[in-house]
Structures are given as structure tokens and as C-alpha cells.
Amino acid sequence: MTRSVYYAAFGAPDTLTVGDVEPMPMGPDCVRVAVAGAGINPVDYKIGLGYLAGAIETFFPLVTGWDVAGTVTEAGPAVHALTVGDRVYGYARMDVVKHGTAAEQVVLPDRLLAPAPESVDLVTAAAVPLTGLTALQLVQRMEIVPGEVVLVHNAAGGVGQFAVQLARLAGARVIGTASVRNHDHLRALGVEPVEYGEALVEQVGELAPEGVDVVLDLVGGGALDQSDGLLADAGRVGSIADGAGALARGGAYVFVRPSSAGLAELAGLIDAGQLSVDVAGTYPLDQAVAAYERLQEGHVRGKLVLVP
Ligand SMILES: NC(=O)c1ccc[n+]([C@@H]2O[C@H](COP(=O)([O-])OP(=O)(O)OC[C@H]3O[C@@H](n4cnc5c(N)ncnc54)[C@H](OP(=O)(O)O)[C@@H]3O)[C@@H](O)[C@H]2O)c1
Incomplete structure (x- = not known):
């Protein structure tokens, strides 16, 4: 189990709960990531409100969040491009919505991840993917x-x-x-x-x-x-x-698609000093409701990041 921010049913951000949820099983092509930051996006609360229910299959408890940056702590046997200790970041949208990134640890297919930019900390990196x-x-x-x-x-x-x-x-x-x-x-x-x-x-x-x-x-x-x-x-x-x-x-x-090649391109631009990242605020998991309510008001400049 891992401490997570989750919906038990469809609802507004104030129905989000913080508690233990079972992560996704470790598939052979998956890595376990100790989450340093989980950027939040309007789509997260739109999913909670059921706006995407006709488009993406949804299961509860539903851990919110599609953005992540952190450190690999375990790698499945078929993973070859990543190894324990790697700093990674990713846009973790899968074909169904259940296992999100707003948690202390997350298990993800390696295809969703790329090496995080080296010139910024992982909280800042978590503001980038989606x-x-x-x-x-x-x-x-x-x-x-x-x-x-x-x-x-x-x-x-x-x-x-x-x-x-x-x-x-x-x-x-x-x-x-x-x-x-x-x-x-x-x-x-x-x-x-x-x-x-x-x-x-x-x-x-x-x-x-x-x-x-x-x-x-x-x-x-x-x-x-x-x-x-x-x-x-x-x-x-x-x-x-x-x-x-x-x-x-x-x-x-455009409906954004996961792309490790795109993440690598963005990391390259950030490390070359050509792309800056604006983090407007960070929140511990316990304050996820406040973070999402601020985001929902629609006037955040840049990004908000949950920090486990
Ligand atoms: N199709 C996709 O794949 C995809 C991907 C990402 C996002 N989206 C959608 O795209 C939209 C934007 O996403 P986001 O993450 O950028 O949202 P966001 O960060 O929450 O947007 C906040 C910004 O919107 C500005 N704003 C509010 N009303 C505005 C208006 N009428 N005209 C211009 N700016 C306005 C605010 O500026 P002020 O503070 O100056 O008012 C604030 O800086 C959302 O609806 C999101 O769900 C779609």
C-alpha cells in the first residue's frame, strides 16, 4: 500500500481522500518510482467530476494525477533503459483511469517515462510532462x-x-x-x-x-x-x-499523448536553458484539496505540484 490522494467515487475536489491505496502490480516492463512531485492539471478534477467518463474507462478507488517525477526504486525484469536510482519524469496517462501519480510511490510502464531534466530539481520536473x-x-x-x-x-x-x-x-x-x-x-x-x-x-x-x-x-x-x-x-x-x-x-x-521521445526533447531544451518552468506553488499530499480548489479557480500562473 502507498499513501495516495484518491477519489472513492465521482465528485468535486473536496471529496478527495488521502490514505493508503494498493499501487499497480509490477509488470515485467514496469518500474516503481519514489515520487518527488506530482504536477496537477485541470483534467484531474474534470475526471473526478465525471467529464471524461464517456471517453476513458474509470475505476475506483481512483488515484488522481498524471504527472510525475521521482527516482526509480525497482525495475521489472524486462526493463533495460532505466535502472534503480535513475531520476525520471513522465506523463502517466494509461488506457484506463485508476492508478494516478499523486502518491508516495507509483508503478508505471517504462514507456511512459524518460530521464528527468538534470538542471532542475524533481519537483520542478514534475511540473512539465502533461x-x-x-x-x-x-x-x-x-x-x-x-x-x-x-x-x-x-x-x-x-x-x-x-x-x-x-x-x-x-x-x-x-x-x-x-x-x-x-x-x-x-x-x-x-x-x-x-x-x-x-x-x-x-x-x-x-x-x-x-x-x-x-x-x-x-x-x-x-x-x-x-x-x-x-x-x-x-x-x-x-x-x-x-x-x-x-x-x-x-x-x-490536439489531445496530448504520452511520449517518452517528447519528454526527452523537453528535457533537452530545459537543460540547454531554452525552456523555463514556472512552478506557482507546492502542496503536501494532505493539502491536495486546497491545491485542486486553487487550480479549479482557473487563475494559476504556471503549475502547482503535490509533494509527498
Ligand atoms: N487537449 C489536451 O490534451 C489538453 C491538455 C492540457 C490541458 N487541456 C485543457 O486546456 C485548458 C488549459 O489548461 P492549463 O493546464 O493551461 O490550465 P490552467 O493552467 O489552469 O490555466 C490557468 C490560466 O488560465 C488563464 N485564463 C483564465 N481564463 C482565461 C481566458 N478567458 N483567456 C485567457 N486566459 C485565461 C489564467 O490567467 P489569469 O490568471 O491571467 O486570469 C491562468 O493563468 C484546460 O481546459 C485543460 O483542461 C487540454
Whole structure:
């Protein structure tokens, strides 16, 4: 058994319980990881609320969390790329939802993991996988080329912090939406900030009178509607939060997939000093409810991490 944050049934974050849960059995291709940090994401509480019940099979008790960083303490007999003592990180989404990462230890197939970046501590590494991979897969999917103008809706959140940096690394000029208190932070990342809300269309129109080439929608709601008149000819849209809206516009919907190759790429960028990671706060497992309630308010800059 391992101390874990879990749902006994569907419910809001305040129904999360902290207690002992049996980890997944050690398969031959699995490793056991002593968890140093488990980043939290909106999808965790959305699963609790049952929003994904029609899409992913769910079993209780359900240990929450898909992000992890820690140290390998045991390796199955078929594991060859990882060994006891390795620092690893991973986006641990499996085909069913039951064994999450918000626990003192977790057993995972090695294919979900990669060596953690060496230049940051494991708590910071735990803030990267899900949102970093989402940003990487979306930016790559949009085939951004140098000189393009990219508008990022929700530039300062968990996914946004990585999306703006990866779009800049692709050579784009990036305009990002966030509330004013996050504008200096975005400027430091080389982003031209604008406020979201009614004034957005006018502000972006002034910054990019010829139109934007790419819209990355990381918030949903009316973001794509607001973007329609801002797109340049042959402009394209991608979303992680409004699949129907993106597809209706001939754009791309990205649902992040686990990828150890993608994690290795992100670790390389972090270690090269090209990608920074913003951890807004850490919480012990006992305070997971407070962490998720803060996340659910929707105004965290960067990431929150549970630390066992
Ligand atoms: N399809 C996928 O694979 C995938 C993967 C990851 C996430 N998602 C989804 O994508 C969304 C974003 O995820 P996330 O982890 O980045 O969320 P998050 O970190 O919780 O987002 C928080 C940020 O949203 C900003 N924000 C709130 N309302 C906004 C608005 N109307 N316009 C622009 N920014 C706004 C807040 O900025 P202020 O504090 O400045 O208000 C805050 O910085 C969520 O719905 C999540 O479930 C989907």
C-alpha cells in the first residue's frame, strides 16, 4: 500500500481522500518510482467530476494525477533503459483511469517515462510532462515557421507557459493573452501580452494589422470566435480545449499523448536553458484539496505540484 490522494467515487475536489491505496502490480516492463512531485492539471478534477467518463474507462478507488517525477526504486525484469536510482519524469496517462501519480510511490510502464531534466530539481520536473507535451505536440502539429505571427489564448497557464516558449523557439512572433498581472512575466518570455476579454480583438488587431498566421486556443469558450476576424489569409487554428470549434474551422485538435521521445526533447531544451518552468506553488499530499480548489479557480500562473 502507498499513501495516495484518491477519489472513492465521482465528485468535486473536496471529496478527495488521502490514505493508503494498493499501487499497480509490477509488470515485467514496469518500474516503481519514489515520487518527488506530482504536477496537477485541470483534467484531474474534470475526471473526478465525471467529464471524461464517456471517453476513458474509470475505476475506483481512483488515484488522481498524471504527472510525475521521482527516482526509480525497482525495475521489472524486462526493463533495460532505466535502472534503480535513475531520476525520471513522465506523463502517466494509461488506457484506463485508476492508478494516478499523486502518491508516495507509483508503478508505471517504462514507456511512459524518460530521464528527468538534470538542471532542475524533481519537483520542478514534475511540473512539465502533461502541459509540456501538450504544448510541444500542438506547436509541432501547427508547423509554425520562422517569422509567423502566433496568437496564444491563455499564455500564462500550465500549457501556455510552454506553448509561448516553444512557438518563440520555432521562430514565431508571439502575442499572448493573460490578465495584466501576468504581462511582465510574458514580456520576459519574449511575448507581446494582451488582456483577454472584450478588448482582445481590438488590441490584437493593432499589434498585427495584417492578421495572425496561427491561433493556439488553450482556453476554449469563445476564443476561436474572437479569433476568426484576426486570422491572416491562409491562417490556421489549433485548439486543446475546443475540438469541435477547431475542426469546424479546418484546424487541428490536439489531445496530448504520452511520449517518452517528447519528454526527452523537453528535457533537452530545459537543460540547454531554452525552456523555463514556472512552478506557482507546492502542496503536501494532505493539502491536495486546497491545491485542486486553487487550480479549479482557473487563475494559476504556471503549475502547482503535490509533494509527498
Ligand atoms: N487537449 C489536451 O490534451 C489538453 C491538455 C492540457 C490541458 N487541456 C485543457 O486546456 C485548458 C488549459 O489548461 P492549463 O493546464 O493551461 O490550465 P490552467 O493552467 O489552469 O490555466 C490557468 C490560466 O488560465 C488563464 N485564463 C483564465 N481564463 C482565461 C481566458 N478567458 N483567456 C485567457 N486566459 C485565461 C489564467 O490567467 P489569469 O490568471 O491571467 O486570469 C491562468 O493563468 C484546460 O481546459 C485543460 O483542461 C487540454
